[in-house]
Amino acid sequence: MxxxxxxxxxxxxxxxxxxxxxxxxxxxxxxxxxxxxxxxxxxxxxxxxxxxxxxxxxxxxxxxxxxxxxxxxxxxxxxxxxxxxxxxxxxxxxxxxxxxxxxxxxxxxxxxxxxxxxxxxxxxxxxxxxxxxxxxxxxxxxxxxxxxxxxxxxxxxxxxxxxxxxxxEKYGVTPEEFIDVKALMGDTSDNIPGVPGIGEKTATKIIQEYKNIENAHEHAGELKPPRAGKNLAEYWEQAKLSKVLATIxxxxxxxxxxxxxKHGNIFTKEAYEYFQRLQFKNLLGRFDVEASANEVEKYFKEVTDKKAIDAIFEKACQADIVGAAISKDAGNVLPLFSHPSGYGRIALAFGKEQIYSIPCDMHTDMEYLFSRLSEVAAHAGLFVMCDIKRYLALLPGIVRERCFDAVIAAYLLNPLKNDYTYEDIAREQLHLMIDENIEESTKACYEAYTCLKAVEPMSKKLKNTGMYRLFEEIEMPLLFTLYDMERAGIKVEAEELKMYGSRLGEQIVRLEREIYEMAGEEFNINSPKQLGVILFDKLKMPHAKKTKTGYSTAADVLDKLAPDFPIVAKILEYRQLAKLKSTYADGLANFIGKDGRIHGTFNQTITATGRISSTEPNLQNIPVRMELGRLIRKVFVPEEGFVFVDADYSQIELRILAHCSGDAQLIQAYREAKDIHRMTASQVFHTPFEKVTDLQRRNAKAVNFGIVYGISSFGLSQDLSITRKEAAKYIEHYFETYPGVKVFLDDTVNQAKEKGYVSTLFGRRRPVPELKSSNFMQRSFGERVAMNAPIQGTAADIIKVAMIGVDRELKRRKLKSRLILQVHDELLIEAEKGELAQVKEILAEQMEKAADLKVPLIVDMHTGQSWYEAK
Structure with a gap:
């Protein structure tokens, strides 16, 4: 053989x-x-x-x-x-x-x-x-x-x-003749020029008859079609070159x-480590399972004896660093004795050979395990977990200054990911790939071990990247503030919300009737296909964009049509009301707790820029642009004897831009408390300050904020409904007015290309891999990210510093008032009426002094008996 x-x-x-x-x-x-x-x-x-x-x-x-x-x-x-x-x-x-x-x-x-x-x-x-x-x-x-x-x-x-x-059989020529076919027909992917006018079919017929291009050239006058023979004669040198290029x-x-x-064993230990690093999890199964088992597993011990468990907790309390995990594994407990939280096991790691899995049972229930773990959190030198905020209610003993959240550290080191699991941290920081099919008790041990061992490499990386202070002084304290906000929640008038939904429903029905009447027939307004047929086939509207499934009825298409076609304006209004009803009027009702309050979740490891996000529900996305949307805020109210205080940074991103760019004119304008949009309008439109029209000011405002987001002339032209040429002029005049801004943005993009990341004033890094993309659209997006991320990220850092300061001061003074909501640049306090003056003082001081900029940080503050009134 x-x-x-x-x-x-x-x-x-x-x-x-x-x-x-x-x-x-x-x-x-x-x-x-x-x-x-x-x-x-x-x-x-x-x-x-x-x-x-x-x-x-x-x-x-x-x-x-x-x-x-x-x-x-x-x-x-x-x-x-x-x-x-x-x-x-x-x-x-x-x-x-x-x-x-x-x-x-x-x-x-x-x-x-x-x-x-x-x-x-x-x-x-x-x-x-x-x-x-x-x-x-x-x-x-x-x-x-x-x-x-x-x-x-x-x-x-x-x-x-x-x-x-x-x-x-497939090509009608021998392998050797295949070279000559390629020489005649050419190949753009291989840069073989071939002979113009000769395609694959003609080339194949010629070589089938004449066997090679040399013989075909000798009989050029006989070739069919005649044009092929004429071109072969005319481009003979090119044909010969093509054959050389095509010949291997x-x-x-x-x-x-x-x-x-010689082919031997390719599933080596070195290869396994590479596959781990590359995150090819589903290819690891090809490796010998025993050979790939992690060395550390032999130190995992499940402990059920109460005396031994107590001894482990005592040792852990004395340890310099303890990694801990809490698992929903039911352990050995009967369903009758299960804990309401669903947790049934904890794991502790405080040394290479001291990694323990402790399930609850009838004699050592979860309440007992939580109390002992809380003692460890209070006494260990450093207490480490993944996503500590999730467990704060169970572990009151955690000392803020002596805990380390591995997930937050991982997020700072790589903010572009969607989630951060302990398996990710083990792989990225310890080069440890964990099998998905292991038992829950083993997973808990791995999580605790990962928390223990990842502290050193992560701390080192945070220090090397200049982010350790950000981690220690902002992100870690913030998780406690966010926890308190989640626990406090915000009160919602359920009946008022129901009435709001009913009013929306009535208006939606009215709009449906009007749209049907204007269309001349009934159809499904929510079906893009049916809507496209009505607008573009029946009513013959312009700007039709055909897609595989029909006409596009996306917002950008309808926005262009709305000013000229009343039915389109009605459809856009219908969509807005339907969104308000489903997402807010009906959606928010599902989140109201037994105490009449919504207890949402605030996430600090989701956005790449460092902004806090809100889920279950998303209270940061309450509509504000249309009055009907703003009215939803009326259902959010303070407790009896309390009042809402809403504090909002004024133009914080533009102020950060002024500071970062060092542009003298922009800095001076903010120091003199001038209307920045009116001043920009005056400069860009060459109009005296006092004669600037409201339209000019609105347009200048769009330019001011657009610059922060790296807006293009095309984007600005769409926003302002002007020509691209006019928009380009606006941007050009803006940069003439504020030359320091242009230099700053250009320098930021260039540094991002060189370093691969941009940084905020607080040292937060945002990688910009898009700048190295071969795709033009991706690179353009990367440039916009590079311009905006330092500004938006710094604004996020500042509001976090303010939140921590406000929360700390409210507690220091032992006030009943509490911080309950953060929406980008805005803080909402539920203030006890007798404490109102102190709350305003705290907000002003902590927010305005959260960062030391070349321009003042100004806070707009309002009070009210609903979020609507306070805003």
């Missing part, structure tokens, strides 16, 4: 995987889709082929003979996408870790290496399988050399196989060692 070698065209398969799979990145921000796709194809091939030898060939990024010939003729090849380019050295390292032979040589392309090695191996009596996405390799097919071309169909990889007979070198001088290509 003949031995077999598999040869893989590295760049070709990487390229196919890169464009065939959605973008993937690991925790380090490395793009991994090409590597992942390559490995999947590799495993599929090895499972099918079971070869004795294996080699992967790569191009060297240096001019080859064929490159140079083509460049003399028509320029250079398109550069490789940056996201793909960065994956090339990594796949080579992975293959090395898998003990797979690779070969590359300056002056030769990968397919030259494939051709030479295949000819050599066939001569030595081996069967050869060449894996490539490049159909040029079909010229290498013989009776013992099989070409395998992967294709993606409906998300699955299928492979076409070609021996010499298959090439003849099968006798190159290379140093190939067949013995070094």
């Amino acid at each position: 003949r031995e077999k070698i598999v040869l893989i065209d590295g760049h070709s398969i990487l390229n196919r995987a890169f464009y065939g799979l959605p973008d993937l990145t690991n925790a380090e921000g490395l793009h991994t889709n090409a590597i992942y796709g390559f490995l999947n194809i590799l495993f599929k091939i090895l499972d099918e082929e079971n070869p004795q030898y294996l080699t992967v060939t790569f191009d060297v990024h240096a001019p080859t003979f064929r490159h140079e010939m083509y460049e003399q003729y028509k320029g250079t090849r398109k550069p490789m996408a940056e996201e793909l380019r960065q994956q090339v050295p990594v796949i080579k390292e992975v293959l090395q870790a898998m003990q797979i032979a690779t070969i590359e040589q300056a002056g030769l392309e990968a397919d030259d290496l494939l051709g030479t090695i295949s000819v050599d191996c066939e001569a030595k009596g081996l069967d050869v399988s060449i894996i490539s996405g490049d159909r040029d390799t079909l010229q290498l097919a013989t009776e013992h050399v099989k070409i395998r071309i992967p294709k993606t169909k409906q998300g699955k990889t299928e492979i076409e196989d070609y021996y010499a007979s298959d090439v003849l 070198n099968t006798h190159a001088e290379i140093a190939f060692d067949l013995e070094a290509a």
Whole structure:
């Protein structure tokens, strides 16, 4: 039986995987889709082929003979996408870790290496399988050399196989003749010019009859169609060049060692570690489970004896650092004795060999375990958990200054992720991949161990990046403030909310009738397809955008039509009211607790800029632009004997822009408390300050805030309903007025391109990987992020400092008043009426002194018997 070698065209398969799979990145921000796709194809091939030898060939990024010939003729090849380019050295390292032979040589392309090695191996009596996405390799097919071309169909990889007979059957020419077909028809993807006017069908017919381009050229006058013969004669030099470019070198001088290509065990410890780092969790199953078991697991102990449990808690109280986890595993307890919280187990780790899982039971119930864990939190040198806020109600002993939230630390180090699990932290900080299928008791031990061991590397990284102070002085204290806000909640008048919903329902029905009357028929207003037919087929409105499923009825399309078509204005109003009813009037009612208050959740690890978000429900998204939306705030009321105080930063992002840019005119305007929008209008529109119209001021306001968000002339033209040219003029005049702003924004983008991130005044980093994208739209988005993130992030940091200060001062003075809500730049206090003066004093002092800027921080403050009145 003949031995077999598999040869893989590295760049070709990487390229196919890169464009065939959605973008993937690991925790380090490395793009991994090409590597992942390559490995999947590799495993599929090895499972099918079971070869004795294996080699992967790569191009060297240096001019080859064929490159140079083509460049003399028509320029250079398109550069490789940056996201793909960065994956090339990594796949080579992975293959090395898998003990797979690779070969590359300056002056030769990968397919030259494939051709030479295949000819050599066939001569030595081996069967050869060449894996490539490049159909040029079909010229290498013989009776013992099989070409395998992967294709993606409906998300699955299928492979076409070609021996010499298959090439003849599929293309009507032999593998050798395939070169001549390519020379005539050309190939833009390979920069082979070919002969103009000769396509695949004509080229194939010519070569079938004349066997090669040289013979065809001699009979150019006989070729059909005549135009093909005329073009071949006229472009003969180009045809000859094309044949050279299309021909794979099968006798190159290379140093190939067949013995070094022996295929052995690729599932090495080094490879396993690489797969962990790349986060290829579902490929880890190919490794020997025993070999991949983490060394630390042998130290995990489940303890059920009460005396032993007490001894463990005593030791933990004396430890310098304790990692802890609380699990919903039911442990050994009967359902009758289960804890209301659903938790049934805790885990503790305070040394490499001291990792304990402690389930509750009839004798050691969860209340007892919580009380002992609370003691540990009070006495240990440092108490570490993931998402501490979730457990604060259970662990009153936590000392604010001596606890460490691993999730918050992970978020600061990489704010671009959607969630932060202990498995992620273990993988990213400890290079520890945890099997998903382990028991709950083992998971709890892993979480506690991860908390214990991740403190040191995370603290070091936070210090190295200049974010440790941000973590210690802002983010950690903030979690306690947010917890208090969640516990306090906000009172809602349930009946008033119901009446509000009823009024909305009546108006929605009225609007439906009016829309049907104007349309001349009834239809489903919520169906984009039916709505598109009414607007664009029946009523013949302009701006129609056809999609695969019908006309687009997106907001931007309808906004253009609304001023000229009353029915469209009604439809937009209908959509707004329907959203208000479903999301707020009906939606909020589901969140009202038994105490008549909504206890939402405030998240501090969601947004990339550092802003706090609100969920269950989202109270930060209460509509404010339309009066009917603002009315929803009337249902939020203070307790009897209390009043709402709403404090809102005035133009905080523009003030931060003035500080960061150092623009003298902008700083002076804020110091003199001038109307910044009127002043900008005066400068941009060349109008005396006192003669600026309301429209000019509104337009200048759009420019002022648009600049902060990196707005383009197109975006501004859409916002103001003006031409793009006019919008560009507005922006140009703005930068002439405030030249320091232009310099600051340009410098910020350039530094982001150089460093890969931007920072706030408090040191918070926001990576901007989009700036390295090969996609223009992504890069443009990255530039806008680079401009805005330092401003928006600094505003987020400032409001956090203010929240911590306000909360701390209210408690220090032992006031009944409490902070209950934060909405971006706004704080809402439920103030006891007798404490109103003190609350206003605290708000003003803590908010205005939260940051030391070159311009004053101004706070607008209002009181009321509802959130609507206070706002």
